[in-house]
Amino acid sequence: MNAKKKKLIYNAVTFGLVTVAFVVCRLLDSMNLMSRSFGGQLIPICCWIVMAVSLNLVVGISGELSLGHAGFMGIGAFTGIIFSGWMQHAFNVQDTTVRLIVAIIAGAVFSGIAGTLIGIPVLRLKGDYLAIVTLAFSEIIRSLINCLYVSVDGKRLAFGFLDSKLPGRLLLNGPNGAVSVDIIATFSAGFILIMITLFIVLNLTNSRSGRAIQAIRDSRIAAESVGINVTKYRMMAFVTSAMLAGAAGALFGLNFNSLAPSKFQFTQSINVLVFVVLGGIGNILGSVISATALTILPEMLRDFGQYRMLIYAIVLILVMLVTNNPLLRSFFDRLIAPVKSLFHEKKPSEPDFKGGDTQ
């Protein structure tokens, strides 16, 4: 029961930590103890956590290197903005909660459709090739949004491609992106989205489908030989991840007054990948923590002015070195050993696997 218990504790800690962080932020906010710059970061942090966790589903659980995650976020963001604006201006829906929920679901659905369409050709590839092609697709998505004009005309949406002369109220203005967006994203929505994401990813990992996905990662040929449909399960991970990224994008898009497509360049995909690698590939809790830390860090470094990103990069290098150094790792393990022993009683003694075990 050891491995099962460990997993349960891991999941409980993950959910618990996010909840505690949410409550603490809420309390600080109500007591006016939170700085404005940090308060403004809360919703983006939620979005980046969802992005990191969903990318970890592809990179860590499914074992494919995807560099197109920002593209799916972009689709989600602009779909969300369009749906929210459409409902507001055409149907006069003033309830921001309803609009936010619909926008997030629409973002997830459209991103999922894009994920499916891209997944069909892309998932024939492996490794580096897959990484490059996903990157290319996300740039295509961004370029397309760059040329897209959308407006609300009465009850209908009007679309223009490279054509800005649209009737009615403009929602999406080509390279300028979305302008005068009604900010309806809330921190609570971000928290709920994180919880849903964790619920989906962690439950998927510990189910038949999730095990099939991980089996393909560990040995594709062995997975096939026990009858696992490789394409189906790679697709499942890829599309689920795209949908979650779309949901995060919708929340992200509805948190700013204006949003340009250039926000979703491939450097954003790399950023999310950095969160995943730093938090540990396949480690969901790690993704949550590193996405938070690395979103706050550049803000904290504002005092350094022009040297901000230089210091950010140096911190990143140091953290990577420290977390991958076996000596330092064992040092940290020893530090947290007393905490760990609180959770499970000491094992009598590890069975020695060095020799034959069948005597």
Next chain:
Amino acid sequence: MTEIKKHRSDTKMVPVPSHSIVPERDVNEIPVLETRHLGIEFGGLKAVDDFNLTIGKTEIAGLIGPNGAGKTTVFNLLTKVYEPTSGAVLVNGQDLHGMTIVQASKLGIARTFQNIRLFDKMTVEENVRIGLHNQIRYDMFSGILRLPRYWKQEKRQHERAMELLDIFGMQNLADEVSGSLPYGAQRRLEIVRALATDPKLLLLDEPAAGMNPHETEELMENIAKIRDQFQIAILLIEHDMSLVMGVCEGICVLNFGRVIAKGTADEIQANPDVIEAYLGKKKEG
């Protein structure tokens, strides 16, 4: 080779229509495997050529031959890793032509690998559960939403996995990470995983490699036990002659991609071609 302990029954081998032999008890059944003039070329090189083999419903068969003879290539042809360039493979009378690895698996072919291919970041039990993928099923949504079906099927998977692990007495290792197991246990786990797919024909690629004589002896007993318990056919590639001669009923000897001899253990040991190609070489070395 007189000191070899026998686990095989001294079955009478009888011919079947396609110029091959199966144990007498299986002669009225459809052979689990039949290959007809099977061959594959890699850029002009005939890795396997005119390979004919029939395996009875509950036969334990051996495929032996010097290194590079094409034994693993035969396994890859049988499991559809390679598409043959000539000939046909029939499993329970059904032609595998054009099928994928997954389809072949669903027809009842399971295998282990020469270089162990476990899902090594996952636990022993999870490895077996993955083997049960097509046996005990539920869909993605039941899994994510933890519907009643999830709990029911997970329980069934757990129980079945434990039953299967019990064959090799590996229940106590269920929660170990499979990549950290000792070599012999990894080989046994691969067999358990293959058995989980409910096969009709189990292909074992050098199951005794890296095992000590004691473990090999135990493996021999287990191979016979698996056949009796599951009533399936087993085809194994092995260099350990004590295992092959001790457990296999029909043996096929391959050299340079061609069959040079077929028969019972005693016939193979007496065959001059085999001694020259295989056993003879070993004595010189």
